[in-house]
Amino acid sequence: MLNRLPYEIILLILMRLNNRKDLFSILGSCRSLYGFIQDDAFWRDLVRRRYGIKYNIQQQSWWQLYISGDANQMCCHLQNYDMRSLQIKRALLWNSIQNLNGVCCKNVQFDQYGLCMEPQCEFIGCGDVFFEKDESYSGHLRVHHQQTQHNIVLKLSPLNYMELWCYSCNSPIGHWGFPHIEKPIAEKCMCRNILQFMAALPPDNDPLLRLDVIERRRLIEQRLSVFQQNHNFTYLIEKRWFTKWINFLIGRSNEMPGALDNSFLFFPHDKHKLRHDLIIGYDYELVGASIRAYIERVYGLENESYIVSGGQPLYRGISQSALLHRNYH
Structure with a gap:
C-alpha cells in the first residue's frame, strides 16, 4: 500500500522515522521503494524536508550526507548564495571599509560591526554577536536580527574577522573555534567558499x-x-x-x-x-x-x-x- 502513495506523502512518512534501521527496513520491503535507495534525488529531498539543509559539496552525495548524520549538526539557515548576491555583499563590505564613519553609530567603536548576509538586505550595523558592554546594549546588528529574522551575519570584529555567525543556531558557521571539535565537512566547505570570495581584494582599477x-x-x-x-x-x-x-x-x-x-x-x-x-x-x-x-x-x-x-x-x-x-x- 505504501508504494502506491504519492511521492510527497511517502517523504512525509519516511522523514518521521528517527531510526535509520527502520528507514532501510521499509525501503527494502518492496521493489518500488527499494529503488529510492539508488536515487540520490530522493535522499536530497529527504534531507531538505527533515533537516532543512539545502546545500552540499560535490564530493559527497546526499545519501552519504544523510547516512553520516552530519545534516543534524549543520546550520539549516545557511544557503548557497548566488554569485550576484555575493558580489553585492562584497561591494558593501568594501564600501564600509572605505567609509567606516557611515556604518552605524558614530559613538560605537568602528571595529565592532557586521554585515547581514540575507540576499537583498544591505544592513551593516554596530555590535558583535556577544555583548560588548553589558546586556542592556547588544548592538544594532542583533536588533536587526530580532526585527527581521535575518539569521546569518558576517562578523567583522578584530578577533572574529570574516566569521559567519547564525543568530538562530547561536553558533559560528564552519568552525567551533576549538580545534578538537570539527564542524560537518559540507558546512565547512560552504563557509570557506563564501568567506574566501568575500575576502578577495577589489580590482586594480x-x-x-x-x-x-x-x-x-x-x-x-x-x-x-x-x-x-x-x-x-x-x-x-x-x-x-x-x-x-x-x-x-x-x-x-x-x-x-x-x-x-x-x-x-x-x-x-x-x-x-x-x-x-x-x-x-x-x-x-x-x-x-x-x-x-x-x-x-x-x-x-x-x-x-x-x-x-x-x-x-x-x-x-x-x-x-x-x-x-x-x-x-
Whole structure:
C-alpha cells in the first residue's frame, strides 16, 4: 500500500522515522521503494524536508550526507548564495571599509560591526554577536536580527574577522573555534567558499579602495596576532608562507600570501604523517588556534594539505612578538 502513495506523502512518512534501521527496513520491503535507495534525488529531498539543509559539496552525495548524520549538526539557515548576491555583499563590505564613519553609530567603536548576509538586505550595523558592554546594549546588528529574522551575519570584529555567525543556531558557521571539535565537512566547505570570495581584494582599477582594504586586513590580522601572544602556539605553518604573511603584517609588502600549502611538512607517500627532520624557524613556524582557524577560513588550503598540531610549544614563555622579532628584525 505504501508504494502506491504519492511521492510527497511517502517523504512525509519516511522523514518521521528517527531510526535509520527502520528507514532501510521499509525501503527494502518492496521493489518500488527499494529503488529510492539508488536515487540520490530522493535522499536530497529527504534531507531538505527533515533537516532543512539545502546545500552540499560535490564530493559527497546526499545519501552519504544523510547516512553520516552530519545534516543534524549543520546550520539549516545557511544557503548557497548566488554569485550576484555575493558580489553585492562584497561591494558593501568594501564600501564600509572605505567609509567606516557611515556604518552605524558614530559613538560605537568602528571595529565592532557586521554585515547581514540575507540576499537583498544591505544592513551593516554596530555590535558583535556577544555583548560588548553589558546586556542592556547588544548592538544594532542583533536588533536587526530580532526585527527581521535575518539569521546569518558576517562578523567583522578584530578577533572574529570574516566569521559567519547564525543568530538562530547561536553558533559560528564552519568552525567551533576549538580545534578538537570539527564542524560537518559540507558546512565547512560552504563557509570557506563564501568567506574566501568575500575576502578577495577589489580590482586594480580602484587603487584607493584596494589600498584601504589592504590596510584594514593588515590591521585586523595584526590584532589577531597580538591577541594570541599569551596563548600556546602549537600549529605548524610552512615557513615560506609564514614569511610572506609576516612581511604583509609588518608593512614590508602589500602582497598577501595566497592559499597555504602545508604539504611540504608531510611525507610524500603519507600526507597525514609529519616528516621527522623538520626544524622550527627553518621549515615551519608555530601559531595558535585562533590564527589557525583564520588561515583556514580566509586564506584557504592548497593540495589537500591541512594544519596539524605540533604538541606543546617549543618556546614556552616567549610571546609571538618576540618570535617575530627573532626572525624578521
